[in-house]
Amino acid sequence: MKYALIAEHVGWFTIALMCRVLSVSRSGYYRWLERGIPVQEKRRVGMEMLVKDTYEEFEAAYGAPRITKELNELGYPCSLNYVAQIMAEQGIKARNGKGFKYSRNSLTMLNVSDNVLWRDFSASKPNEKWTTDITYIWVEDKWIYLATVMDLYSRRIVGWSLDESMTEALVKDAMAMAFSRRETAPGLIVHSDRGTQYRAQGYVDYLVSNGCRLSMSRKGNCWDNAPMESFFSRLKVELIYAKNYRSIDEAKSGIFAYIEIFYNRKRRHSANDGMSPVTFEEKAALAA
Template identity: 60%
Template sequence: MGIHCCLNYVARLMQEAGLKARNGKAFKYSPSPEARYGLADNILKRHFAAERPNQKWTTDITYIRVQQRWLYLATVMDLYSRRIVGWALDTQMTETLITQALNMALGQRHIEPGLIVHSDRGVQYRATRYQSLIRRHGAIPSMSRQGNCWDNAAMESFFSRLKVELVYAETFKSVEEARSSLFEYIEIFYNRIRRHSTLGYLSPVDFENFNTQ
């Protein structure tokens, strides 16, 4: 209101009026012993650039609202071109969901031993069968540090664009409608048309084609 006063003056007025500020509660996270199983080191270490395809992949899960329920989208991104090489959609956030996304990526890409597959520390990504799938293909699991979303910034950026450019602009009436729209966005628009400043304003597919000829 344009009235200059110091913090202590405001505090005294509030005290006289019997008012208290509403503050957040302190919270200290203490993971259970089970939450430490299946962890992997942060091998990626925010080095999101890659010299060739299938050298570094990153993966994550996001939420999408459909009517009165949530859908869960798991995606796998090749950091070389920012191309989404695998994805899966389900009504439950399970190990099966992320395995389907990874299997799609493994099925359409020619990988070599040493591929880094990065994720957060979610219980799905720490599951034994999922970890075994990674290692069975000669890949190396990598995980973000505890509570640090910036360690997976490339995927967080994709989810942000996805929601701004598609999800927030639509009201999905069914799971199939959401699945169809996500397919069109990921496979047609994002991978093949949408230009990226980090790729010299080429789409992921054009970037791969231009640089692997």
């Protein structure tokens, strides 16, 4: 459902922009917001994004007290303990905070890469350009997180990972699956947003060690990773909202079937002349 997609990205993009991109009304979104997901959970996800955004905006100089004051002044009521808990869970500390050691592992804006892809979503061959992202999925009474890697040549999902926490390990596991399945060469462009997981030094080093060129969307610009946003939208409309999974095991099984059996092998894609990603790659390999 489009409204859920909007709720997941509050704090990253304006509601007006997301409603316009997804062709829904703001009034409809607010009506949905009044029922839908429990208020406490929606607030938690929104606050996590706001805390990380404020932390990055002030280049890691603000700790929990200043971030709390900043958010309250902006009209987002929160307590110091609440913000401190979020920061602890996300593993972020102020540069001048107790226990902070400035190193290559510090999650600051220093690891932001240029937008090498620059919305050129075409590719002349497999493993030339990949894009990756994370989405939230509501299951029973909690969020789970899905990281995926797409090859822009065929729009095939070549790697993915599902977990109950949104960490560097989540995105690295998805990328590890992709590398294990594909034969890559130096120069592969890997595009993502500016999330802290994608700027973590371990993840950056992992991609560089595999010969990749990192590319990142501009801040707050959803169009810079449009193919992945489109995939997540289809996944949720065609699977998640239709099934309404009641357990994490059910969700994992369903997502596996959707990606590996339906989307990659059966679902026709307009970018592939109406062929599924696997069929498109197989036909191109025969013609080569």
